[in-house]
Amino acid sequence: MPSQSGNNDRDIRGSLSLSLGRLVDNLFERFSSPRHENRNRRILLVATAIILTFVIFPRQEFMSVRHEAGDIASTDIRATRDHLLEDRALTERKRKEAENAVPFVYSFDQQAAAELVKRFEQALVVLREAATHQQDAEQASVDEALSDIFGFAPSRAEIAALMRLGSSSELIEQVSQLADHLYSHKIIADKGRFAADSAHGITLVDSRSGEPLGKMEYAVAPLSVEEAGAALKEVRIAAGGVSQRETESLKGLVAKAVKPNLSFNDDLTIRNRMQARESVRPSYIQVKRGEMIVRVGERITEDQAQKLEMLFAARHGIHHLFTAIGIMGLVLVLFYFPYRFARKNIRKFNPTSKDLLLIALITVGLFFVFKIGMTVSAALGTPFPSIDTHDYFYLFPFAVGPMIIRIILNSEVAMVYAAITAPLLGIMFNNSLFVVVYALLGGIVGAHGVRHCKDRSRIYTAGLKVSVVNLAMAFSFQVMGDSFLTTQTLWSAAFALAGGIVCSAIVTGVIPLIETVFHYVTDIKLLELSNLNSPILRELMVRAPGTYHHSVLVGNLVEAAAEAINANPLLARVAAYYHDIGKISKPQYFIENVGGGENRHDKLSPNMSALILISHVKEGVELAREHRLGRPIIDIIRQSHGTALISFFYGKAKNVATEGQTVNERDFRYPGPKPQTREAGLVMLADCVEAASRTLADPTPARIQGLVQKIINNIFIDGQLDECELTLKNLHEIAKSFNQILAGIYHHRIDYPEPAYKEKDKTPGGKKTLEGSDNEQTKTPSDRDETPKKGGGDDLRRLGISR
Numbered sequence: 001m002p003s004q005s006g007n008n009d010r011d012i013r014g015s016l017s018l019s020l021g022r023l024v025d026n027l028f029e030r031f032s033s034p035r036h037e038n039r040n041r042r043i044l045l046v047a048t049a050i051i052l053t054f055v056i057f058p059r060q061e062f063m064s065v066r067h068e069a070g071d072i073a074s075t076d077i078r079a080t081r082d083h084l085l086e087d088r089a090l091t092e093r094k095r096k097e098a099e100n101a102v103p104f105v106y107s108f109d110q111q112a113a114a115e116l117v118k119r120f121e122q123a124l125v126v127l128r129e130a131a132t133h134q135q136d137a138e139q140a141s142v143d144e145a146l147s148d149i150f151g152f153a154p155s156r157a158e159i160a161a162l163m164r165l166g167s168s169s170e171l172i173e174q175v176s177q178l179a180d181h182l183y184s185h186k187i188i189a190d191k192g193r194f195a196a197d198s199a200h201g202i203t204l205v206d207s208r209s210g211e212p213l214g215k216m217e218y219a220v221a222p223l224s225v226e227e228a229g230a231a232l233k234e235v236r237i238a239a240g241g242v243s244q245r246e247t248e249s250l251k252g253l254v255a256k257a258v259k260p261n262l263s264f265n266d267d268l269t270i271r272n273r274m275q276a277r278e279s280v281r282p283s284y285i286q287v288k289r290g291e292m293i294v295r296v297g298e299r300i301t302e303d304q305a306q307k308l309e310m311l312f313a314a315r316h317g318i319h320h321l322f323t324a325i326g327i328m329g330l331v332l333v334l335f336y337f338p339y340r341f342a343r344k345n346i347r348k349f350n351p352t353s354k355d356l357l358l359i360a361l362i363t364v365g366l367f368f369v370f371k372i373g374m375t376v377s378a379a380l381g382t383p384f385p386s387i388d389t390h391d392y393f394y395l396f397p398f399a400v401g402p403m404i405i406r407i408i409l410n411s412e413v414a415m416v417y418a419a420i421t422a423p424l425l426g427i428m429f430n431n432s433l434f435v436v437v438y439a440l441l442g443g444i445v446g447a448h449g450v451r452h453c454k455d456r457s458r459i460y461t462a463g464l465k466v467s468v469v470n471l472a473m474a475f476s477f478q479v480m481g482d483s484f485l486t487t488q489t490l491w492s493a494a495f496a497l498a499g500g501i502v503c504s505a506i507v508t509g510v511i512p513l514i515e516t517v518f519h520y521v522t523d524i525k526l527l528e529l530s531n532l533n534s535p536i537l538r539e540l541m542v543r544a545p546g547t548y549h550h551s552v553l554v555g556n557l558v559e560a561a562a563e564a565i566n567a568n569p570l571l572a573r574v575a576a577y578y579h580d581i582g583k584i585s586k587p588q589y590f591i592e593n594v595g596g597g598e599n600r601h602d603k604l605s606p607n608m609s610a611l612i613l614i615s616h617v618k619e620g621v622e623l624a625r626e627h628r629l630g631r632p633i634i635d636i637i638r639q640s641h642g643t644a645l646i647s648f649f650y651g652k653a654k655n656v657a658t659e660g661q662t663v664n665e666r667d668f669r670y671p672g673p674k675p676q677t678r679e680a681g682l683v684m685l686a687d688c689v690e691a692a693s694r695t696l697a698d699p700t701p702a703r704i705q706g707l708v709q710k711i712i713n714n715i716f717i718d719g720q721l722d723e724c725e726l727t728l729k730n731l732h733e734i735a736k737s738f739n740q741i742l743a744g745i746y747h748h749r750i751d752y753p754e755p756a757y758k759e760k761d762k763t764p765g766g767k768k769t770l771e772g773s774d775n776e777q778t779k780t781p782s783d784r785d786e787t788p789k790k791g792g793g794d795d796l797r798r799l800g801i802s803r
């Protein structure tokens with residue numbers, strides 16, 4: 001039961017893995033669809049540029065961290081460019097001074113005395129009309145009219161006194177003299193405030209026209225309303241027939257009617273002060289590029305905090321927008337134009353849409369890691385003030401990106417990638433030329449170190465090479481900075497040595513993840529696939545042993561040939577192992593698996609036989625996808641037969657065709673495509689050569705050489721090698737390599753004398769079983785001459801023969 005449960009769990013996991021793999025494959029195929037390829041690449045370019053813009057900007061010292069006076073600086077902060085910063089404190093101080101220098105504005109009513117007399121005249125008119133039309137007048141309307149005139153309701157005694165005095169012609173003249181006497185002193189509403197404002201300075205404006213009247217003259221001190229009322233007591237009113245009581249009531253009415261003719265004008269004061277404030281120009285502080293604002297571990301002073309605040313403010317608003325647009329434009333330029341140049345001028349630079357997606361994800365992920373590293377290194381300045389923040393940069397794994405891309409793709413793409421990302425890293429690290437050089441050289445050395453990476457140890461060897469180069473650059477930078485004989489040199493050297501090891505560790509952990517998710521086949525993955533005990537090869541060995549043996553021999557042939565022409569021997573050998581796995585489903589329809597048994601093609605039409613042979617390519621592709629062998633293996637399975645003609649069944653079909661019946665050659669050709677790479681071309685050549693070599697009755701070196709020449713010439717003449725990068729020189733080296741391998745396989749043995757044996761019994765056919773022999777049948781020589789005949793490709797130079 002446990003075993004069955006374990007098998008079920010494995011089956012479930014396998015199904016889930018297969019489903020996930022197919023889902024990922026479908027997504028990649030849609031992204032790489034030729035129909036929308038250009039559009040998808042443009043979208044990817046813009047999206048990557050936008051994300052990198054947000055990651056690169058803002059720089060670390062201009063993040064949301066605010067620096068207050070008295071804080072300890074956690075990192076060195078320099079000005080990254082020339083700044084003309086507004087000194088807001090000084091500007092505000094000057095504006096305050098200009099504002100405080102503006103005198104207060106008071107409104108002066110020069111017609112206040114005449115206005116008072118006019119109100120008394122209006123009151124007398126109301127009283128006279130009320131006396132004339134006494135029968136129609138109502139006391140309430142009179143009181144209301146007087147209230148409107150004086151601004152308050154007079155008492156009954158004041159109204160009575162006004163009526164008595166109103167009969168005298170001298171009343172208005174006396175009220176006018178009294179008003180002139182009072183307003184000659186200027187009457188103020190708030191004498192306390194006036195006294196405080198007069199010390200600062202007061203200017204007068206006409207309350208009616210608003211025209212300025214100049215500064216306040218202090219020859220006669222102003223009176224308050226209360227002082228003006230007290231002054232009335234000393235004034236005597238002479239009117240015939242008026243009692244003293246009525247006279248005092250009249251004085252009280254005049255005292256109540258008196259209004260200040262000098263009042264504070266708040267609006268004009270504020271306006272004048274704002275004009276004075278705005279007239280002051282801002283004060284600026286010039287900060288040069290590279291100027292040290294504060295060093296790590298220092299206590300921030302008031303001036304430094306002010307500069308940091310100004311630098312922080314300078315990066316906000318419209319400056320943020322312009323800087324972001326500039327960075328995004330630079331990212332687009334750095335991505336697009338080197339890419340176009342490489343596509344036109346570097347032969348092996350041809351990344352697919354899937355490759356570009358991987359490169360974009362690697363770039364964004366690494367830049368996020370570097371941004372986090374910058375933040376952490378800045379925070380470490382507080383607990384470790386003796387270590388300069390820039391020393392931590394030597395620890396950053398700048399070489400990871402080129403190393404991963406070199407392992408996954410090729411050296412050309414890795415080189416272009418390193419050249420593009422190094423300037424962007426320099427921008428992110430505060431326009432540091434040191435980071436540009438450090439990242440570029442480290443990436444080049446790391447990519448070179450992982451070439452033909454066939455095991456994990458090579459990655460760490462490459463990491464050690466990166467460490468050595470990092471150390472050399474660290475010493476160089478320290479000498480250039482006149483800080484060679486300091487403790488910073490020791491920290492820089494230690495971090496530089498550790499940086500290469502960090503790169504190796506990250507690459508070792510990331511590569512399997514990329515292989516699984518993106519279905520890339522690296523040399524490390526190829527080594528795993530080269531294990532002949534893999535499930536699919538074991539199944540091939542059991543169900544189609546002839547095909548299995550043929551594939552192993554083809555693998556040996558292509559590996560030697562690939563080494564001879566500097567192709568990828570590992571990829572060629574592994575692809576040869578799997579190129580015929582599609583024969584697993586119908587092994588008995590292929591001659592190498594039949595042996596001496598019945599040939600099933602004898603009962604089939606030539607078209608059906610050709611269809612069965614052609615189908616093994618499609619079935620091989622499906623099996624490769626199911627077992628996730630990777631895109632390079634799948635491509636070689638599809639291309640290993642190219643568009644070759646199945647000549648045997650094509651000839652048979654023409655022989656059995658009736659008169660008038662045409663045989664379409666297309667029906668007897670593999671669907672292709674033709675080999676697109678050198679490795680695919682090698683597999684095709686080795687496959688045909690190894691299969692044909694089995695027909696040699698007497699495999700002498702001369703016969704083998706002639707056979708190899710004939711097969712390669714026929715394939716070349718058929719145009720199967722037109723789309724791969726094999727040259728005539730390569731074909732010569734390949735033929736020479738095939739000759740050596742096949743000569744080793746079919747070498748002659750010494751004809752030893754027959755050993756003594758004891759005849760044990762005889763088989764029905766009369767054959768004897770020999771004790772101590774290999775039980776091998778003696779091969780009957782064939783009458784077929786395998787020497788290439790004249791014609792066809794014989795006019796080509798004989799391949800594999802050194803002069």
